[in-house]
Amino acid sequence: MKYRKLIGKYFAHKSNSNAQIALALVAGLAAGAVISVLFAPDSGAGTRGKIASGAKNLRYGFQDKYNLLKEKVFGVEAIEEDIVEHEVPHFKHKVTKKTKSDIKEILEHAHENGQVQEGQG
Known part of the structure; x- marks a missing residue:
């Protein structure tokens, strides 16, 4: 019987704060997502x-x-400046890295085929 009173008091105290409701919803969704991923048969x-x-x-x-x-x-100009500032260096690094790996691959292939001597490449 005491449990019913405690539960009744708990639910009687309702909060009208939308932030609390949103936080509880997000926390519940996050917990559910984590649990579902962890118990998946993958x-x-x-x-x-x-x-x-x-x-x-x-x-x-x-x-x-x-x-x-x-x-x-x-405005659109701010987004363009942001993209140039943050994204271009990232892709520049990727392209440089890809080019270096391509050059190494070409040199290895040339060494294997005897097209380049050890001292040359």
Whole structure:
């Protein structure tokens, strides 16, 4: 009988704060997602891949919302400057890395075929 009174008192004290409701909803969704991924019948690598892709998708979703808001507030020029500032160096590094690996691969292939002597390449 005492439990009913305690439960009744707990539910009688309702909060009208939308922030608390949203926080509880997000926490519940996050806990459910983590539990469902951890108990899925996938291998460890598959599970880690799902978590990584989910985090990446979440990041891109937030980034898209941020860019839309930024576009409405500051205009398209601000987004273009942001892309040049943050994304171009990332791709520049990727392209340079890819080119170096391609050159090494070509040299290894030339060494294997006897087209380049040891002292030359």
